[in-house]
Amino acid sequence: MFSAQTYQDRRSVLQTNVAGGVLLFLGNIENPVNFEHNPYYFRQDSTYLYYFGIQEPRIAAIIDIDENKTIVFGDELSIDDIVWMGRQETLKDKCLKSGVQETLPYAELSQYLSKVQNSGRKVHYLPPYQSSNKILLSDILGIKIAELQPSVEMIKAIVKQRSIKEAQEIVQIEQAVNVSNEMHLLAMRVARPDVKEYEVANAIQYLAANKECQMSYPPIVTINGGILHNHYRLNTLKEGDLFLNDSGAETSMGYAGDLTRTFPVSKTFTTKQKEMYEIVLNAFNNAQRLLKPGVRFKDIHLKASQHLVEGLVDLGLMKGNPEDAVKNHAHTLFFQCGLGHMMGLDVHDMEDLGEQYIGYTEEDPKDTKTFGLKSLRLGKSLESGFVVTVEPGIYMIPELIDIWQAENKNADFINYDKVYEYRNFGGIRVEDDFLITDDGYRLLGDGLIKTVEEIENYRAEHLA
Amino acid sequence: MFSAQTYQDRRSVLQTNVAGGVLLFLGNIENPVNFEHNPYYFRQDSTYLYYFGIQEPRIAAIIDIDENKTIVFGDELSIDDIVWMGRQETLKDKCLKSGVQETLPYAELSQYLSKVQNSGRKVHYLPPYQSSNKILLSDILGIKIAELQPSVEMIKAIVKQRSIKEAQEIVQIEQAVNVSNEMHLLAMRVARPDVKEYEVANAIQYLAANKECQMSYPPIVTINGGILHNHYRLNTLKEGDLFLNDSGAETSMGYAGDLTRTFPVSKTFTTKQKEMYEIVLNAFNNAQRLLKPGVRFKDIHLKASQHLVEGLVDLGLMKGNPEDAVKNHAHTLFFQCGLGHMMGLDVHDMEDLGEQYIGYTEEDPKDTKTFGLKSLRLGKSLESGFVVTVEPGIYMIPELIDIWQAENKNADFINYDKVYEYRNFGGIRVEDDFLITDDGYRLLGDGLIKTVEEIENYRAEHLA
Numbered sequence: 001m002f003s004a005q006t007y008q009d010r011r012s013v014l015q016t017n018v019a020g021g022v023l024l025f026l027g028n029i030e031n032p033v034n035f036e037h038n039p040y041y042f043r044q045d046s047t048y049l050y051y052f053g054i055q056e057p058r059i060a061a062i063i064d065i066d067e068n069k070t071i072v073f074g075d076e077l078s079i080d081d082i083v084w085m086g087r088q089e090t091l092k093d094k095c096l097k098s099g100v101q102e103t104l105p106y107a108e109l110s111q112y113l114s115k116v117q118n119s120g121r122k123v124h125y126l127p128p129y130q131s132s133n134k135i136l137l138s139d140i141l142g143i144k145i146a147e148l149q150p151s152v153e154m155i156k157a158i159v160k161q162r163s164i165k166e167a168q169e170i171v172q173i174e175q176a177v178n179v180s181n182e183m184h185l186l187a188m189r190v191a192r193p194d195v196k197e198y199e200v201a202n203a204i205q206y207l208a209a210n211k212e213c214q215m216s217y218p219p220i221v222t223i224n225g226g227i228l229h230n231h232y233r234l235n236t237l238k239e240g241d242l243f244l245n246d247s248g249a250e251t252s253m254g255y256a257g258d259l260t261r262t263f264p265v266s267k268t269f270t271t272k273q274k275e276m277y278e279i280v281l282n283a284f285n286n287a288q289r290l291l292k293p294g295v296r297f298k299d300i301h302l303k304a305s306q307h308l309v310e311g312l313v314d315l316g317l318m319k320g321n322p323e324d325a326v327k328n329h330a331h332t333l334f335f336q337c338g339l340g341h342m343m344g345l346d347v348h349d350m351e352d353l354g355e356q357y358i359g360y361t362e363e364d365p366k367d368t369k370t371f372g373l374k375s376l377r378l379g380k381s382l383e384s385g386f387v388v389t390v391e392p393g394i395y396m397i398p399e400l401i402d403i404w405q406a407e408n409k410n411a412d413f414i415n416y417d418k419v420y421e422y423r424n425f426g427g428i429r430v431e432d433d434f435l436i437t438d439d440g441y442r443l444l445g446d447g448l449i450k451t452v453e454e455i456e457n458y459r460a461e462h463l464a
Numbered sequence: 465m466f467s468a469q470t471y472q473d474r475r476s477v478l479q480t481n482v483a484g485g486v487l488l489f490l491g492n493i494e495n496p497v498n499f500e501h502n503p504y505y506f507r508q509d510s511t512y513l514y515y516f517g518i519q520e521p522r523i524a525a526i527i528d529i530d531e532n533k534t535i536v537f538g539d540e541l542s543i544d545d546i547v548w549m550g551r552q553e554t555l556k557d558k559c560l561k562s563g564v565q566e567t568l569p570y571a572e573l574s575q576y577l578s579k580v581q582n583s584g585r586k587v588h589y590l591p592p593y594q595s596s597n598k599i600l601l602s603d604i605l606g607i608k609i610a611e612l613q614p615s616v617e618m619i620k621a622i623v624k625q626r627s628i629k630e631a632q633e634i635v636q637i638e639q640a641v642n643v644s645n646e647m648h649l650l651a652m653r654v655a656r657p658d659v660k661e662y663e664v665a666n667a668i669q670y671l672a673a674n675k676e677c678q679m680s681y682p683p684i685v686t687i688n689g690g691i692l693h694n695h696y697r698l699n700t701l702k703e704g705d706l707f708l709n710d711s712g713a714e715t716s717m718g719y720a721g722d723l724t725r726t727f728p729v730s731k732t733f734t735t736k737q738k739e740m741y742e743i744v745l746n747a748f749n750n751a752q753r754l755l756k757p758g759v760r761f762k763d764i765h766l767k768a769s770q771h772l773v774e775g776l777v778d779l780g781l782m783k784g785n786p787e788d789a790v791k792n793h794a795h796t797l798f799f800q801c802g803l804g805h806m807m808g809l810d811v812h813d814m815e816d817l818g819e820q821y822i823g824y825t826e827e828d829p830k831d832t833k834t835f836g837l838k839s840l841r842l843g844k845s846l847e848s849g850f851v852v853t854v855e856p857g858i859y860m861i862p863e864l865i866d867i868w869q870a871e872n873k874n875a876d877f878i879n880y881d882k883v884y885e886y887r888n889f890g891g892i893r894v895e896d897d898f899l900i901t902d903d904g905y906r907l908l909g910d911g912l913i914k915t916v917e918e919i920e921n922y923r924a925e926h927l928a
Binding site: 028031032033034035036037038039040041043045046079082083084085086087129130131132134135145198199201202203205206209210212217218224226227228229230232254336345346347348351352397399400403 | 497499502510543547550593594595599609673681810816
């Protein structure tokens with residue numbers, strides 16, 4: 001946990017940014033795997049972590065703005081619990097570490113909120129993502145699940161605050177990134193012909209676990225990098241494959257890292273792989289240099305797309321004017337997704353609160369229709385204190401190529417004959433995490449090799 | 465998956481054991497960790513696995529007994545899905561492997577069941593344990609969550625069938641037990657002074673993961689074995705500690721293993737540890753020999769309790785007649801829980817369906833009041849084909865000792881002065897998995913060392 005003062009300060013700021021009423025925070029429960037008492041590992045809700053820091057299932061909290069008080073709702077262990085689970089720090093003590101003096105039994109939450117509602121005051125709550133919290137909210141507020149109305153005012157105030165990372169949060173994120181760096185180096189040592197994808201995944205998870213880290217998301221470790229959301233891990237690596245590793249650690253306090261590297265299963269890249277890799281890396285380097293306060297991330301995304309097109313034109317897969325190609329979204333045959341996203345206590349930071357509030361503004365909302373842009377999670381202008389990922393890529397998706405070719409789509413910009421040669425090429429992505437500083441950006445963590453030469457040298461050294 | 469015939473046969477048997485109506489099966493969803501699209505690993509519902517074998521989130525199925533038809537409800541991948549997730553085996557093909565010819569879109573489940581209800585026919589469903597399925601059931605049946613009424617007829621028919629394991633299920637369980645055996649041997653090699661508890665947990669999970677296994681439950685790996693539900697793992701092992709490892713693997717088809725071993729962190733047991741270990745092991749060996757069809761597991765539990773008491777009398781912690789001590793529940797100061805439980809597709813097999821149906825009968829229901837017996841999951845007579853765990857233990861729980869001593873509880877049977885010397889002794893448990901055969905029992909898996917001599921020799925060999 002951070003200091004009690006930290007949580008108190010955060011709550012004070014939040015309180016001043018919402019006009020009135022009661023702010024409700026629901027912690028997460030332990031989710032059952034195959035029966036109630038066989039749970040997945042516990043992960044506290046990130047907003048709860050941010051304002052209270054208490055890693056305990058089945059607790060809630062309120063900040064009563066009108067009456068200026070904060071209460072944590074939860075239950076102390078009974079003597080029965082202690083017999084089975086051992087003596088533990090009391091909830092009261094945990095709350096004191098969070099700067100909260102008042103605790104009430106969990107069962108009293110409902111009653112407390114009823115009183116608030118009956119007195120005509122507003123209960124602000126966030127969009128629930130765990131079904132248990134949907135049921136709980138519906139029960140305690142007396143509203144049908146489908147009719148729950150999260151508080152936009154509360155969401156906006158939280159997003160405003162959590163978007164700007166404190167120095168101590170950056171320390172946590174860098175710790176996550178550095179463990180992620182080690183995971184990626186290990187993958188580069190482990191991945192070789194005849195190894196299974198899941199063996200690489202297991203090795204990096206084992207490394208992270210021994211540093212008291214969870215995965216910040218299910219790792220994508222695959223020889224089919226052209227499949228964007230790929231969690232199939234039973235393939236066997238073989239000479240000539242490209243291996244894509246998109247994985248990151250989460251510290252015990254909940255902060256995420258998120259990195260991607262792509263490298264050959266053989267000791268060296270083939271010429272074709274190297275050429276394509278250089279295109280992605282060039283787009284990455286140029287995008288990185290554009291990071292600074294006031295620049296729209298959407299513009300960096302489009303600029304990166306243009307750099308990808310320029311490379312693909314040189315290689316003969318695309319043709320015509322790169323700027324026009326991007327305007328016509330022709331690049332989305334190869335780069336179907338977004339350049340990056342916010343990162344913090346969640347790998348897609350605050351995604352549960354609604355992408356429109358995290359990544360966009362009311363004046364400049366998300367393009368939810370256009371293929372490509374509809375997958376860009378972050379579009380708005382950068383601010384000092386944001387933490388973002390930059391992750392351009394090129395993905396050959398046979399099914400998508402077939403559809404476009406059948407429609408002769410963007411034929412002015414795409415050489416379908418040449419594309420055919422790359423049909424089963426797979427995918428390449430390079431991703432790092434950055435802090436936006438007052439005058440630009442800072443790479444988070446100690447840095448991870450990424451040039452063709454660095455990767456080939458590292459692997460030559462370790463695959464001997 | 466097993467053969468299509470297997471699933472067809474299982475469904476046919478089930479159909480004949482329920483008088484009429486429609487049997488509803490809900491698969492599990494992917495549970496979100498900290499936002500909707502960041503899920504825990506997927507685990508299919510065990511009953512769904514048993515009757516359909518399809519490992520896919522967000523599917524359901526019905527068996528319409530009256531009309532003798534079986535339908536799986538689920539959605540094929542859209543072209544958008546394929547672009548992001550790659551081409552995969554169709555749901556239709558998966559259903560064929562399960563012997564199901566008919567599939568309908570997931571959204572039609574609600575409509576189908578409305579028709580059934582409107583025609584006055586009964587929809588049988590099981591107790592939902594995942595909140596998402598509580599919401600789903602409530603929505604599609606138009607019943608409040610708190611008022612859902614699972615079908616006892618369906619539960620009983622399923623329990624009857626799943627309790628008797630098929631030969632091919634035993635093969636799966638033995639596979640899980642054998643991986644669990646390896647996990648335990650690894651723990652005995654890894655655990656030593658200065659190692660952290662979580663490092664042992666991570667090592668055994670890594671081993672299992674490389675054999676394509678999950679944990680069948682969160683491992684208990686602890687130097688505080690006296691805490692029964694212990695998931696704290698930050699302690700450092702030191703000379704003189706006892707290390708308790710309660711962990712098991714789950715095969716990719718969902719079958720569980722569940723083993724416990726307790727061993728010294730030093731190379732050898734102390735005299736005190738050895739004496740206590742022999743008491744537990746003796747109770748274990750005697751309990752094992754009593755396993756056979758027709759014997760009430762509750763009686764074996766009580767007999768094992770008596771064996772524990774005999775040992776504790778010899779050691780001076782207890783006194784008086786052991787049989788009387790057990791009748792007065794005096795043993796529950798040291799053995800607070802049950803001797804074992806059913807195991808199969810769940811480590812506590814079918815616990816989601818209700819313990820009263822799995823472990824007990826209407827004529828001989830569970831004792832839900834008495835400390836000790838209220839924690840015995842299995843009480844009924846054994847049958848050939850049951851798979852059960854046997855896991856006696858002795859646990860020193862300072863908080864419980866204090867309460868009993870303050871009340872002078874069972875003072876005729878307990879030497880509180882002597883118990884005080886063992887106050888911080890910790891806990892010992894020994895656990896194996898058994899198949900009940902026609903004439904007795906068979907240890908599942910290839911066997912795992914458990915005598916003092918075997919454990920000390922193994923560790924002497926590997927800690928050099």
